[in-house]
Amino acid sequence: MIGLLAFAAAATAQPVIAPKPLFRDPVYDGAADPTTVHDPKTGEWVMFYTNRRASLPPAADPKDVSWFHATHIGIARSKDGAHWRYGGIAAIPKSCTGETLWAPDVERFNGLWHMWITVVPGVFKDWNAPRFLVHLTSKDLKSWQCGERLELGSDRIIDASVAALPEGGYRLFFNDERMNKAIRTADSNDLVHWTVKDRLTETPGEGPKAFRWKGKWWLISDAWKGLLVMRSDDGTHWTRQSDYLVADAGQAETDRAKGQHPDVIVAGDRAYLIYFVHQTGEPQAATNPAWGRRTVIQMTELHEAGGVVTVDRNAPTEVVLK
Template identity: 55%
Template sequence: MKRLASLALLAALAGCASAPQPASQPAPRPLYRDPVLDGAADVSLVFNRGLKRWEMFYTNRRATLRLDDPRDVSWVHATAIGIATTDDGNHWRAAGEAAFPAECTGATLWAPEIQDFDGLYHLWLTVVPGVHERWTGERRIEHLTSTDLRHWTCAGRVDLGSPRVIDAAVIRAPQGGWRMWFKDEQGGSRLKFADSPDLRTWTVRGPVSDLPGEGPTVFRFAGQWWLVADLWQGLLVLRSDDALHWQAQPTRLLAGVGRHPTDRAKGQHPGVTVVDGRAYLFYFTHQGGEPEAKTDDRWHQRSVIQAAELTVQDGWLSVDRDAPPPDLRAAFKAR
């Protein structure tokens, strides 16, 4: 009897080993476009522990707004933060707009940065008071907290010594405390960093690059710290052992244009999420290279979210935007 049971178990195991594996299913291209304003950009992904699903917070720009003056940039003002969610990881749907306390935010909100530290969600949000026709006005970074990603509490304005700061990226620093990277527009639009022992008081420690840029994202991957940021001519890549001293990658990512529809523009404002040892890059592309732009002089305002997978080649980050998008089901499906 024991011999028969053992043979049956071996046969079952052999059957499992030879069973066909689920076929890879690339995510759509684009991964996501806002169904109302068609101006999704600047994404930050976070796992909603209460709903047991991944969510994407993004700048919801008014890309369908038609303005008489081509230099008028009020369409990127009066912007809410949109939320998209997914059940299977590959297909994302709109889930409304985020609601924040009026006392610490405003009409124009950009570049959400969400981190889950010790069971509490932290959001660093760029706030631009008012609506501007030109790239003028104050910019500041506000810190908010939440237990459910829906109800937020003001946790204080981040004092970084400048009236024009945007695009926070925050990690728990290897040396202790927390570290933030941001763009200082008053300081030549350079990327700077600051340290904090408590997420309330911050000490600016200087620039990380002499190049102007924005939208930094910082993450741990393949045994290194990486900083990726938007230089408006491709993505800057910096590498570090300690998230403090950096080396610049010789080449930029996504500096050219892709071959596939909706991806025929340089990649901008990256967000990277590392899951199970794999790094997924989320970026936006303007739609000026699409056929619709030939007959619609405002089509270029539209932007969509694309997904690609980062790999390490010869010690540096690499991405193939023309390859099929990654299958995101294993990493980002609902649990």
């Protein structure tokens, strides 16, 4: 099964409406890059996210991006998938990672939790630094053990998404910044050794999320002008959708900018898109330019017809997870 995307959790007794924002980080107000799983031991939903230090005072140099660095992985928890509370910081060992952690992907395979995380080995004022993926495992989603660093033929690798293949083995979707930020794939039989395979996109993008839904493969990624959607019958040959999701600003407060870095929860025939939004469209940004660095998590339902996926981010999102 595909980690968070195929599970048997109890349905909520009654549908609930997701608030806007879905979640806001209480530490630095910079929740981004979510990955969401259901914990069968506690019955709760658990979200891991990049804890950007968005509320730090701006540096003298406007190009200084050190606030993107020295980031932990935050945790949020929910009983119904709609109402979330802050759950602290993930216990990820620095011995095999580093000072800066981005964009976790958490999946459950063969009774064990796996995390692939982007590591930047230090705190930098610019983007000129190596980036790579590290694999960790956990039995309880609380304590994480070091695995291996993935060797994928580039020193600028970010944003993992891992899925189990129906015929056996696993596929990694990731962003190679040395290839004009292309989305690429790699395959493995053991989740340790990976063989780099295909390049899926020619245009730049990041944050891929792969999942199976309604008998097809889907890949949604952040194209920086909304979310790019691709579909496939076999996971190898892909068709690109012309329209981007959440490309236009939403109407609701805290949702007035394009959606970025997606996650998806599949619940039977229904599926939910989780994304983050910069606060550039909020009234506070008019008097405080740094307010736009802040990011919140939002949720909307995916709809599919004739192989085309759409969302209405302005409509109330009825959350029914099972």
